[in-house]
Amino acid sequence: MAPPSVLMVGTGEYTTGYVGGAASGSDKKVGVVGLTFFDLRRRGKVGDLSMVGVSGSKFPGIRDHLRKNISDVYNGLDVSFQSFPADDKVDPDAYKAAIDALPAGSAITIFTPDPTHYPIALYAIQRKIHVLITKPATKLLFDHLALLEESRKHGVFVFIEHHKRFDPAYADARAKARNLGDFNYFYSYMSQPKSQLETFKAWAGKDSDISYYLNSHHIDICESMVPEYNPVRVTASASQGAAAALGCTPETEDTITLLVEWRRKDDPTKIATGVYTASWTAPQKAGVHSNQYFHYMGSKGEVRINQAKRSYDVTDDEQGLIWVNPFYMRYAPDEEGNFAGQTGYGYISFEKFIDAVTAVNEGRVTLDQLDARPLPTLKNTIATTAILNAGRVSLDEKRPVEIVNENGKWELK
Numbered sequence: 001m002a003p004p005s006v007l008m009v010g011t012g013e014y015t016t017g018y019v020g021g022a023a024s025g026s027d028k029k030v031g032v033v034g035l036t037f038f039d040l041r042r043r044g045k046v047g048d049l050s051m052v053g054v055s056g057s058k059f060p061g062i063r064d065h066l067r068k069n070i071s072d073v074y075n076g077l078d079v080s081f082q083s084f085p086a087d088d089k090v091d092p093d094a095y096k097a098a099i100d101a102l103p104a105g106s107a108i109t110i111f112t113p114d115p116t117h118y119p120i121a122l123y124a125i126q127r128k129i130h131v132l133i134t135k136p137a138t139k140l141l142f143d144h145l146a147l148l149e150e151s152r153k154h155g156v157f158v159f160i161e162h163h164k165r166f167d168p169a170y171a172d173a174r175a176k177a178r179n180l181g182d183f184n185y186f187y188s189y190m191s192q193p194k195s196q197l198e199t200f201k202a203w204a205g206k207d208s209d210i211s212y213y214l215n216s217h218h219i220d221i222c223e224s225m226v227p228e229y230n231p232v233r234v235t236a237s238a239s240q241g242a243a244a245a246l247g248c249t250p251e252t253e254d255t256i257t258l259l260v261e262w263r264r265k266d267d268p269t270k271i272a273t274g275v276y277t278a279s280w281t282a283p284q285k286a287g288v289h290s291n292q293y294f295h296y297m298g299s300k301g302e303v304r305i306n307q308a309k310r311s312y313d314v315t316d317d318e319q320g321l322i323w324v325n326p327f328y329m330r331y332a333p334d335e336e337g338n339f340a341g342q343t344g345y346g347y348i349s350f351e352k353f354i355d356a357v358t359a360v361n362e363g364r365v366t367l368d369q370l371d372a373r374p375l376p377t378l379k380n381t382i383a384t385t386a387i388l389n390a391g392r393v394s395l396d397e398k399r400p401v402e403i404v405n406e407n408g409k410w411e412l413k
Contacts, residue, residue: 003047004130004357005102008033008081009095009120010111011053011062014134018058018065019199030069032329033109036350038070038079039339045354052084052098054091059083075337099124105361107354109161110134114208118143121158125150130357131158132350135216136388137381139208141410144385148378157360157367159353162220162376162384164292166345166352167327173296173303174225174374180298183226183262183272188218188294191255191282197246204280205243205252211236211391214278215258216384218294222274223383224374225296226262229272231383233261234390235400242281255279258391276387287313288323386410 010033013019017031040046053059066079084098085091099108107130110120118138121131125147137160138144151158164170192214197204200213238253257277264270282291293306309323326332327344334340341347352375359365371379383403390401390412402413 001105001358001362003045004354004361005048005050005106006037006046006354007098007102007106007108008037008049008051008111009098009108011051011058012111013199014111015051015109016062016066017069018062021061030066030073030331032346033111033350034066034079034081035070035329035339035341036347037109038077039074039342039347040351040354042077042338045351045358048082049080050082050084050098050101052095054085054094056083056085056087056089056091056094059087070339074333074339077339095120096123099127099129102127102129104128105357106130107132107357109350113203114139114212118147121147122150125154125156125158128154128156130156130353130360132161132353133158134161135220135384136160136212137378137385139212139389139392141382141386141389141412144378144382145410148382151378152367155360155367157353157356157370158378159356160220160376160378160381161349161353162217162381163328163346163349164217164221165224165374165376166348167307168345169305169307170221173305174221177225177296177298177303179300180296180302181300182264182270182298183229184299185272185297186218186222186225186274186276186294188215188222188275189277189291190214190217191279191291192289193282193284193286194242194246194280195284196280197243197248197252200280201248205249209253209256209392209395210278210280211253211256211258211276212388214280215256215276215391216388217292219258219260219274219276219387220376220381220384221294222276222296223381224376226272228266229262229264230405231260231274231387231390231403232263233400233402234387234394235259236391236394238395253395254281256391256395258387258394260387285320287321289325382410386412 015033085094109132238256242254243252260274262272288308291308296303329344329346330341
C-alpha cells in the first residue's frame with residue numbers, strides 16, 4: 001500500500017517558520033511540521049505533500065524561505081508541495097478544496113487558530129481523512145465529543161499533537177509516577193517571552209488564551225499520569241495588563257492559573273489537587289524560549305522535572321546566554337548533511353501519528369487498540385479539553401465550574 005499523502009493546514013510559524021515575511025524570531029526559525037514531513041517523505045513514510053492557508057500570496061515567500069533554510073541546508077532535501085489557494089487568491093475556505101483533492105487514506109495536520117480546529121477537523125473526518133490537531137483539540141468540550149463520535153462513525157484516526165508525552169524525561173516520569181501510590185498533588189508552570197504576543201497578536205485574547213495554548217501541555221501530561229482519576233471542579237484566576245500594554249486587545253490575560261480538583265473514579269473519597277499556570281509575558285531575554293516544569297506528588301513519593309535548562313547553554317555577543325533544547329527539534333545536519341532530528345520528541349510525535357495512520361489503512365490495528373495505548377488520541381484527551389473549557393468559563397463567569405462524567409458522558413455545569 002502506498003504511504004499516505006499529507007495536507008498541512010496552516011502555513012505559519014509552526015508549519016514553515018515563516019512569519020511576517022521572514023524567518024520567525026523564535027526557536028522555530030525553519031518550522032516543525034513542514035521540515036518533519038519533508039524528511040518523512042525522504043524516508044518513504046509519506047507520499048505527496050500539500051499545504052493550505054488563507055492567502056496564496058504568501059506561498060512564493062514560503063517556498064523561497066524553505067529552499068534557503070531547509071533544502072540548501074539539508075543536502076537538497078525536497079521541499080516541494082502543492083499549495084492552496086492559488087498565489088493570487090485569498091480564500092478562508094481553501095482548506096475544503098485542499099481536503100477534497102486528497103486520495104482515500106490520506107491525513108491532514110491542523111496548525112491554525114484554536115476556533116478553526118473543529119470545523120476543519122470535522123470536514124476532513126466526514127471525508128474519511130485521518131487528522132492530527134495541534135493542542136488544544138478544540139476550545140469546547142461539546143465539539144471534542146462531537147469529533148470523537150464522527151471519527152468513530154467514519155473510521156478515521158484523530159491524534160492530538162501533545163508532543164510533551166514523547167519528551168523522554170516526561171515519559172519516564174509518567175512511568176515512575178504509576179508506582180508512587182495515589183495521586184495527591186500536581187503543580188506545573190510553562191511560559192514564553194513577550195515576543196510571542198507579536199506573533200500571536202491577531203488572535204491573542206480574542207480567539208483564544210494562554211491557558212489553551214500552554215497549560216494544555218501539562219494538563220495532558222497530568223491526565224495521562226492519572227487515568228484512574230476524573231477532574232471534577234475548576235476554578236480559574238488570571239492577571240492582566242502587560243499584554244494590553246504591548247498592543248493586544250485589553251481583555252488579553254497575561255498569566256492564567258487553573259485550580260483543579262480531581263477524584264479517584266473507584267473511590268471518590270480520594271481527592272487530589274492540580275494547579276496549572278501558563279504565561280506569555282515572561283522576560284524577553286530569559287535565556288530560554290519556554291520555561292517548563294512540574295511537581296507531581298503521590299501518596300508514596302514525588303517527581304520534579306525542570307525542562308527549561310537542558311544542561312546545554314550557548315553564549316554569543318548578540319543574544320547573550322541562552323539555554324538550547326535539541327531534544328525537541330534538533331536542527332543540526334548529520335555527517336552526510338541530511339536532517340538529523342528524527343529523535344526529537346517534536347518529530348517523534350508526527351511519526352507516531354503517521355505510523356498509526358499507515359497501520360489503520362493496512363488493517364493492522366483498530367481505533368480501539370490505539371486508544372488502549374498511552375497515545376494522545378481524541379478519546380484519551382477528553383479530560384484535558386474539559387479542564388481548559390471549564391477554565392475559560394470560570395474566568396468569563398467568575399465562578400467555579402463543575403465537570404461531570406457519568407458513564408462516559410461528559411458535561412460542564
